[in-house]
Amino acid sequence: MTDRQRTSDLAIGIDLGGTSIKAALVSRQNGLVEQSTAHTEADMGPAHVLDTIAGLVRALTADAGDVLGVGVGSPGVINWERTTVSRPPNLPGWEVVNVGDELGQRLDSPLMTLVENDANAAGLGSAHYGAGREFSSFIMVTLGTGVGGAIIHENRIFRGSTGAAGEIGHMSIDYEGPIARSGVAGAVEAYLGQRFLSRQARYMLLNRRDSLIHQMAQPDLMGITPRMLYDAAISGDSGARRVLEWAGHKLGRVLGSIVNLLDIRKFVIGGGLSGAGDYILDPARHSLARSVLPALADGLEIVQETGGNDVGVLGAAHMVFQHVDERR
Amino acid sequence: MTDRQRTSDLAIGIDLGGTSIKAALVSRQNGLVEQSTAHTEADMGPAHVLDTIAGLVRALTADAGDVLGVGVGSPGVINWERTTVSRPPNLPGWEVVNVGDELGQRLDSPLMTLVENDANAAGLGSAHYGAGREFSSFIMVTLGTGVGGAIIHENRIFRGSTGAAGEIGHMSIDYEGPIARSGVAGAVEAYLGQRFLSRQARYMLLNRRDSLIHQMAQPDLMGITPRMLYDAAISGDSGARRVLEWAGHKLGRVLGSIVNLLDIRKFVIGGGLSGAGDYILDPARHSLARSVLPALADGLEIVQETGGNDVGVLGAAHMVFQHVDERR
Numbered sequence: 123m124t125d126r127q128r129t130s131d132l133a134i135g136i137d138l139g140g141t142s143i144k145a146a147l148v149s150r151q152n153g154l155v156e157q158s159t160a161h162t163e164a165d166m167g168p169a170h171v172l173d174t175i176a177g178l179v180r181a182l183t184a185d186a187g188d189v190l191g192v193g194v195g196s197p198g199v200i201n202w203e204r205t206t207v208s209r210p211p212n213l214p215g216w217e218v219v220n221v222g223d224e225l226g227q228r229l230d231s232p233l234m235t236l237v238e239n240d241a242n243a244a245g246l247g248s249a250h251y252g253a254g255r256e257f258s259s260f261i262m263v264t265l266g267t268g269v270g271g272a273i274i275h276e277n278r279i280f281r282g283s284t285g286a287a288g289e290i291g292h293m294s295i296d297y298e299g300p301i302a303r304s305g306v307a308g309a310v311e312a313y314l315g316q317r318f319l320s321r322q323a324r325y326m327l328l329n330r331r332d333s334l335i336h337q338m339a340q341p342d343l344m345g346i347t348p349r350m351l352y353d354a355a356i357s358g359d360s361g362a363r364r365v366l367e368w369a370g371h372k373l374g375r376v377l378g379s380i381v382n383l384l385d386i387r388k389f390v391i392g393g394g395l396s397g398a399g400d401y402i403l404d405p406a407r408h409s410l411a412r413s414v415l416p417a418l419a420d421g422l423e424i425v426q427e428t429g430g431n432d433v434g435v436l437g438a439a440h441m442v443f444q445h446v447d448e449r450r
Numbered sequence: 451m452t453d454r455q456r457t458s459d460l461a462i463g464i465d466l467g468g469t470s471i472k473a474a475l476v477s478r479q480n481g482l483v484e485q486s487t488a489h490t491e492a493d494m495g496p497a498h499v500l501d502t503i504a505g506l507v508r509a510l511t512a513d514a515g516d517v518l519g520v521g522v523g524s525p526g527v528i529n530w531e532r533t534t535v536s537r538p539p540n541l542p543g544w545e546v547v548n549v550g551d552e553l554g555q556r557l558d559s560p561l562m563t564l565v566e567n568d569a570n571a572a573g574l575g576s577a578h579y580g581a582g583r584e585f586s587s588f589i590m591v592t593l594g595t596g597v598g599g600a601i602i603h604e605n606r607i608f609r610g611s612t613g614a615a616g617e618i619g620h621m622s623i624d625y626e627g628p629i630a631r632s633g634v635a636g637a638v639e640a641y642l643g644q645r646f647l648s649r650q651a652r653y654m655l656l657n658r659r660d661s662l663i664h665q666m667a668q669p670d671l672m673g674i675t676p677r678m679l680y681d682a683a684i685s686g687d688s689g690a691r692r693v694l695e696w697a698g699h700k701l702g703r704v705l706g707s708i709v710n711l712l713d714i715r716k717f718v719i720g721g722g723l724s725g726a727g728d729y730i731l732d733p734a735r736h737s738l739a740r741s742v743l744p745a746l747a748d749g750l751e752i753v754q755e756t757g758g759n760d761v762g763v764l765g766a767a768h769m770v771f772q773h774v775d776e777r778r
Binding site: 199259271280283284285288290292293295306375378379380383386409412413416418 | 527536537587599601608609610611612613614615616617618620621622623624625626632633634635636699700703706707708710711712713714715737740741742743744745746
C-alpha cells in the first residue's frame with residue numbers, strides 16, 4: 123500500500139467559490155484528468171457545502187486508484203497549518219471550519235487535506251500548469267469580483283507570517299482614494315473590483331451616447347460587466363476602450379509598487395477582467411514602466427493567464443504534490 | 451590557519467555614505483569592538499574613496515588577529531553576487547565597481563568582501579543587534595536623505611530576483627502624487643525624503659508665525675531639518691507636531707500596503723527622522739491600523755531603531771558571518 127501510494131501522481135483539487143464548486147482529478151505530469159462542478163448553494167450553510175465537496179471527491183476518486191490527497195482553494199483566511207478556513211466572504215454561516223476533519227468524517231477512506239487561499243492556489247496552478255510556468259518568481263493577480271493576489275517565489279507560495287500574504291487587492295494606490303469593502307482608502311479593489319469598475323464605467327460612459335455599452339447594459343448603464351467592456355472594445359468602441367485603459371493604468375500603478383518592494387518583475391493576470399487582454403494589459407504595461415525605479419525597469423513583463431479558471435483546481439492539487447515531496 | 455579562522459568571530463563592517471565612511475571591527479557575539487570614521491570626499495572619485503576604505507580596514511585589522519572578511523553597505527544598485535556597486539547616487543564617477551577586487555589590490559592580505567545595499571545592511575544589523583532582534587521577520591525603513599527599506603524574512607535579507615528588493619521609498623501612495631527623483635508619482639520619498647519634507651514643513655508653517663521653527667530656520671523657513679521639527683515638537687510646538695503627524699500619516703499608509711502584500715506586521719524605523727520618535731510613529735501607527743485588511747490587524751507593531759546608525763556597520767559585518775555559516 124505504501125509503495126503504491128508513493129508511485130501515485132494523482133491528487134484532487136477543489137476550487138470553492140460563492141456560486142460554484144469546481145473539482146478535478148489532477149495528474150502531476152499531465153494536469154487535468156477529470157473535472158466536475160456543482161452549485162455551492164452557499165445559503166444552505168457549511169454542512170451542506172461540505173457534503174457537496176465530499177460527494178465530488180468521492181466521485182472523482184472512485185475509479186482513480188491511489189490518490190495522494192485533496193487540496194482546497196477557498197476564499198477567507200487560512201491558518202498557517204493550512205487546515206482551517208475562517209469567515210469566507212460569500213459563504214454565510216462559516217466561522218472557523220477545519221476542512222480536513224469535516225471531509226474525513228464524510229469519506230470512507232479519509233484523505234490528507236490541505237486548504238489554501240483561492241488566489242494563492244491559482245498562483246501555484248499558474249506556476250506549474252499555466253502562464254507562470256515560464257517564470258520561477260512572479261506575482262499572480264486575479265481580477266474577479268474582488269482583486270486577489272499571490273506571490274510565487276521560486277515556484278512556491280510566499281505565505282508571510284501567518285499565511286495571509288498576497289492581498290494585492292487591498293494595497294492602496296491613493297491614500298485619499300475611495301474606500302473599499304475592507305475599509306482601506308484607495309485600495310486597488312476600489313478601482314478594479316467588479317462592482318467598483320462597473321460603477322466607474324457607468325460614470326465614464328453616461329455622456330458617451332455613441333458607446334455600444336448603452337445597448338448592452340440596460341436600463342441606464344446598470345450592471346456593466348467586464349465581458350461587455352471587452353466585447354465593445356473589440357468592436358472598436360472607444361468609450362469601452364477608455365474604461366479599460368483607465369483600469370489598466372490603476373493596475374500598472376500597484377504593480378510598480380510591488381516591483382519596487384520585491385524586485386519581482388513578472389506578472390500573470392487572471393480572472394474575468396483579464397479576458398480583456400491587451401485592452402487592459404497594454405495600459406498596465408505603460409503605467410508600470412513609469413512606476414518603477416529606473417534601476418528596476420529591465421525585464422518587466424505582464425502576461426495574461428492562458429489556463430483560465432483551471433489554474434485554481436490545478437494549484438489546489440499541486441499543494442498536495444509539494445507536500446508529499448517535502449515529507450520524502 | 452584554517453582552524454584559527456574557523457574560530458574567529460570577527461569581521462569588518464563598512465557603511466559607505468556620500469559624506470562620511472563609517473568602519474567597525476565587529477564581534478559576532480559582542481557587537482562593536484572598535485570604530486572609526488573618515489570623510490568620503492566623494493568628489494575626488496572612486497579610487498580615492500576606495501583608498502580611504504582600504505586604510506580604515508588596514509587600521510582596524512592591524513591588531514585584531516583573524517578577521518573573516520569585510521562587509522560593505524553602499525548606496526546604489528548591488529548585483530546578485532554582492533560583488534559590485536553600480537552608479538551610487540552621491541558618489542560621482544562610480545560606474546560599476548567591483549569592491550572586493552579593488553580592496554584586494556590595496557590590502558597586503560586580501561579579505562573576502564561582500565557588498566550590500568546600505569538599507570539592507572541596516573536591516574540585517576537591526577535584525578541581529580538592534581530593535582529588530584525581537585522579530586524574526588520585519589520591515590526596516592530608513593528615513594534619511596532618501597527613504598530606504600529592507601525586507602527581513604526569517605532573519606535574512608529578502609533580495610528579490612536580482613538583489614534590488616526593499617525599495618520602499620519608491621512605492622507610491624498616490625498615483626497622481628508628487629514626482630520623486632526616481633520619476634515615480636506619489637513615491638513615499640516625495641513626502642518623507644528630507645528635501646521634500648523640508649519643503650512641506652515650510653508650506654505648513656509659513657502662516658503659523660507662532661511656531662518655534664521660524665527662529666530655527668532662517669531666513670524664511672529655508673532648510674528645515676528633522677532635528678528642528680523634533681526639538682520644536684518636544685517644546686510643545688503645535689506646528690512642528692502637525693508636520694510630523696502629516697509625515698507619520700503618509701508612512702503608515704505605505705506600511706499598510708506592505709502588510710497587505712507580505713503579511714509581515716512588524717516595522718523598525720531608523721534614520722534621522724526616526725529621531726522624532728512617537729511624534730511621527732504614533733500617527734503612523736494610527737494610519738497603519740486603518741490601512742490593513744481587518745484579518746491582518748492583529749499584532750501590528752512599529753518601533754524605533756534604538757541602535758542608531760551603528761546598525762549599518764553591524765549589519766555589513768554580519769553579512770560576512772552569515773556567508774561563513776553557509777559555506778560550512
